[in-house]
Amino acid sequence: MPDGAQDRTEKATPRKRGKERRKGNVARSVELNSVAILFAGIFLFIFLGKELIERTLRFMIEVYQSVSVYEVTDDTLIYQVMFILRYFGPVVGAFLLGVMLTGLLINYLQVGFVYASEAIKIKFDKLNPVNGLKKLFSLNSIVELLKSLLKFIIVGFIAYSVLKRHTEDYLLLFSSTVPKAVSFFGSVVFELTVKIAVVLLILAIGDYFYQKYSYEKRIMMTKQEVKDEWKDYEGDPRVKSRIRSLQFQMARRRMMSAVPEATVVVTNPVFIAVALKYEPKKRTDAPVVVAKGKRKIAEKIKAIAIQYNVPIVENKPLARSLYESCEVGMEIPFTLYHAVAEVLAYVYQMRKDNNPVNKELIDA
Numbered sequence: 001m002p003d004g005a006q007d008r009t010e011k012a013t014p015r016k017r018g019k020e021r022r023k024g025n026v027a028r029s030v031e032l033n034s035v036a037i038l039f040a041g042i043f044l045f046i047f048l049g050k051e052l053i054e055r056t057l058r059f060m061i062e063v064y065q066s067v068s069v070y071e072v073t074d075d076t077l078i079y080q081v082m083f084i085l086r087y088f089g090p091v092v093g094a095f096l097l098g099v100m101l102t103g104l105l106i107n108y109l110q111v112g113f114v115y116a117s118e119a120i121k122i123k124f125d126k127l128n129p130v131n132g133l134k135k136l137f138s139l140n141s142i143v144e145l146l147k148s149l150l151k152f153i154i155v156g157f158i159a160y161s162v163l164k165r166h167t168e169d170y171l172l173l174f175s176s177t178v179p180k181a182v183s184f185f186g187s188v189v190f191e192l193t194v195k196i197a198v199v200l201l202i203l204a205i206g207d208y209f210y211q212k213y214s215y216e217k218r219i220m221m222t223k224q225e226v227k228d229e230w231k232d233y234e235g236d237p238r239v240k241s242r243i244r245s246l247q248f249q250m251a252r253r254r255m256m257s258a259v260p261e262a263t264v265v266v267t268n269p270v271f272i273a274v275a276l277k278y279e280p281k282k283r284t285d286a287p288v289v290v291a292k293g294k295r296k297i298a299e300k301i302k303a304i305a306i307q308y309n310v311p312i313v314e315n316k317p318l319a320r321s322l323y324e325s326c327e328v329g330m331e332i333p334f335t336l337y338h339a340v341a342e343v344l345a346y347v348y349q350m351r352k353d354n355n356p357v358n359k360e361l362i363d364a
Contacts, residue, residue: 008220015229020219026111027215029208031147033106035200040102042193044095052091059087110208140214147207154199162192252297255328258290259301260308264347266322269314273298274322275305276332278344286331287340292323311347318343 012020020026045052166188173181221229259265262275275291291301305312318339325333332340 007222010221010223010226011216012219012221013226013229016219016221016225021114024114025215025219026114027212028107028110029204029211031200031204031207032110033103035197035204036106037099037103038193038197038200040099041095042197044098048091048095052088055087055091059084143210143214147203151200151203154203155196158195158199159192162188162195251328255291255293256300256304259304259310262290262305262310263287264343265301265305265310265312266319266343267298267302267312267314268316268319271295271298272319272323273301273305274319274326275301275310276322276340276343286334286337287344288331289322289326289328292326292328294323311350313343313346315339315343 169184173184176184258277259275261277263278265273265275267273271294273291273293274289276287277290278287293301302312304310318336321336321339322332325336
């Protein structure tokens with residue numbers, strides 16, 4: 001069967017997704033990461049900008065005051081570095097830490113924690129120039145090129161419109177003070193940055209959904225791949241064991257759900273419990289075993305029977321015979337008709353006399 005893209009009609013299975021994840025192939029938008037970091041930088045600058053300006057002014061004052069005293073030599077170099085870090089280290093460190101944490105957070109929110117063990121392996125086919133040319137002229141490369149051109153055009157247009165709008169203000173700078181000029185340029189740069197960031201955010205959101213769509217298309221499977229994977233998956237001993245365990249749990253849940261409808265529960269009394277259901281109105285040929293179990297399961301059956309007021313009757317030989325000769329869903333054998341009939345007659349008599357039946361002992 002051809003393995004072309006046109007034959008990939010099936011959604012990727014969880015196993016396929018896991019394999020792609022180990023290769024580092026995940027649906028992630030780099031644009032969204034970049035824009036998130038840009039916004040984080042803007043907000044951090046708003047909160048830290050005033051402190052940074054004040055520290056810069058104090059730094060410049062101290063430098064001018066001590067410029068004639070200190071010389072930069074091998075002996076004073078460490079002091080000079082520590083001097084700079086003392087002023088700018090806390091602010092710059094907080095800024096970089098905030099930006100780094102934002103990048104990590106956005107990346108985690110997109111794809112979670114990814115340990116791409118296969119991505120770090122050396123693959124010589126990546127050095128093949130033919131493969132490189134294929135990637136260069138692939139649909140993904142064309143899309144990336146178009147995105148870059150679109151961003152360049154939009155950013156250029158925004159920058160042009162913002163700068164043009166302030167054309168007359170530039171002439172007033174010649175007669176203004178230095179602080180006012182700095183404040184003006186700061187406001188223009190801030191306006192330009194925010195507008196560009198908002199537009200890039202819109203583009204990044206679009207890119208995020210495109211990457212999700214593109215990723216789903218890339219990892220789609222053919223019908224044959226799904227069949228082959230299921231065969232491999234089904235042949236795994238651990239999977240078989242897990243399936244058997246789930247089947248057993250489901251069967252036990254179904255069995256326990258039938259106990260409240262039982263007519264009587266026959267016990268050993270401690271180790272065995274067998275729940276029987278008999279419906280004379282439906283002309284059932286014989287009572288049916290609806291649940292049975294040993295030890296913990298027997299205790300669970302008895303607990304449910306007590307909860308739903310199902311009579312519990314102790315009869316050691318009968319309980320043992322029912323457990324050994326009957327499977328759940330089977331009618332009792334002919335040889336046990338008489339013993340079971342005695343138990344049912346006892347239960348019906350107790351109900352007729354309006355006597356509560358919880359647990360009684362009937363000798364075989």
